[in-house]
Amino acid sequence: xxxxxxxxxxxxxxxxxxxxxxxxxxxxxxxxxxxxxxxxxxxxxxxxxxxxxxxxxxxxxxxxxxxxxxxxxxxxxxxxxxxxxxxxxxxxxxxxxxxxxxxxxxxxxxxxxxxxxxxx
Numbered sequence: 001x002x003x004x005x006x007x008x009x010x011x012x013x014x015x016x017x018x019x020x021x022x023x024x025x026x027x028x029x030x031x032x033x034x035x036x037x038x039x040x041x042x043x044x045x046x047x048x049x050x051x052x053x054x055x056x057x058x059x060x061x062x063x064x065x066x067x068x069x070x071x072x073x074x075x076x077x078x079x080x081x082x083x084x085x086x087x088x089x090x091x092x093x094x095x096x097x098x099x100x101x102x103x104x105x106x107x108x109x110x111x112x113x114x115x116x117x118x119x120x
Contacts, residue, residue, distance in 0.1 A: 002049055006069060006071050008076075008106060012099075017064055026108055028106045029107045034049060037098070067080060077096065077097070077098050
């Protein structure tokens, strides 16, 4: 059975892959905070999250491929491989994303990124 928190995170990933900024932002709380794991601030507030992703959504090959998802109450952990257009070229990066979902919106997120692998 899928939890409400998992449904929120799934909708966010679907919007990310569609590069639909409005649907993506509908999943985030106004006072959300994003960190590079464990505590490096990436974005504070929905406007900052939007700004980061408007730029990212311009990447023609952007796609997050979900490998696994697990949750306990309002915490959701995704394991993904994300295809990006890095300055050095197209590649992939392993990502662990941890989301805290409150009242149906992502309130906090932590991202642990692996080392990018460029396409041959």
